[in-house]
Amino acid sequence: MLSTFFVPEGTDFSASEIEVGGDEAHHGVNVLRLKQSEEVKISNGAGNWGVGKVSQLSKKSFTVEISTRGFEAAPKQRIVVVQAILKNDANKEAVDFLTQVGADEIIPWQSQHSIGKIDDKSLSKWQIVARESSRQSRRVRIPLVTRILSTEQLILKIKELQNVLVLHEAAESRLSQIEINEEADVTLIVGPEGGLSEIEVNTFIAAGAKVVRLGESVLRAANAGAAATSVVMSRTGKW
Incomplete structure (x- = not known):
């Protein structure tokens, strides 16, 4: 290649x-x-x-x-990943894998349990990683890395969208079985190392999101988004 x-x-x-x-x-x-x-x-x-x-x-x-x-035209159904801010190099790992598997947009989120924090300089590093990973994976469309969202801003965004899926190890529904509207983008919300708080989960559900899990095993926060993106890629015919 x-x-x-x-x-x-x-x-x-x-x-x-x-x-x-x-x-x-x-x-x-x-x-x-x-x-x-x-x-x-x-x-x-x-x-x-x-x-x-x-x-x-x-x-x-x-x-x-x-x-x-x-x-190469933009996909009609995009995969957007809201990635909670992680610790140190875990952010780089998350963006790298998300780009490799095909995420179209990556949104940094300052969650309640996020230990790490990022500023504009750190955000530019996310963008550089997305570019370098796109080069390595031979993509001709670099995923968009947007501005950081607070939980309040994320809730407002959820209310405007369909196919918002929150990854949680205690969820009853599997991502591989959940119904996906083919006419709308798929938005995946991935928590930090400390997991999502009960308040966050309940608030997201109230805003219209669905809570799903990948399987029996619990993945690291830096890898869960890429695994979930892979499932969606397969289910929507991109893979």
Whole structure:
């Protein structure tokens, strides 16, 4: 499978040649050791993509002569994951796996039991991880990482949506069996290491969410969202 590199969203994909610079070029030139005439894939992270051979190489950039180009439309039914903020590197792990399995949007949530906290600088790290993981998994659409939500803001959001599923180990219904409206996005809510509080669960249910579990075993907070996304991907025909 071809190595994938990202260029700015406004890049003109009708051009015969496209230059790759910045961190993407550094990764290609210094890490992957790209060679002249090697075939690669480039994308703007928003669906546009092109395939071609490296025509020019320098220490800080490389140019691709485009031979094939296309566009991957956004899915009609998106998978949105509301991920409670975790401790330290667990946030990176969660975003990495969510991106690999195909989540379309990741929303950081400051839950009651979240020990970690993130600011704008930390949020930019989530976005960088999503980009790097998209490159590794050959995605041409980088998942959107949005602003941090408080519980109050999340409740308002739940009231506007359908298919809101809260992961909880004590739930009676399994995610693999719950009814999913095919005409609406699927929103998964994943708690932190300390779990969801009873108040949070009850408030989410009152706002219209359904509580579900994955199976008998309890997954780590950094991995539960990716596992749930995989189930939804399979159930909605994306896998």
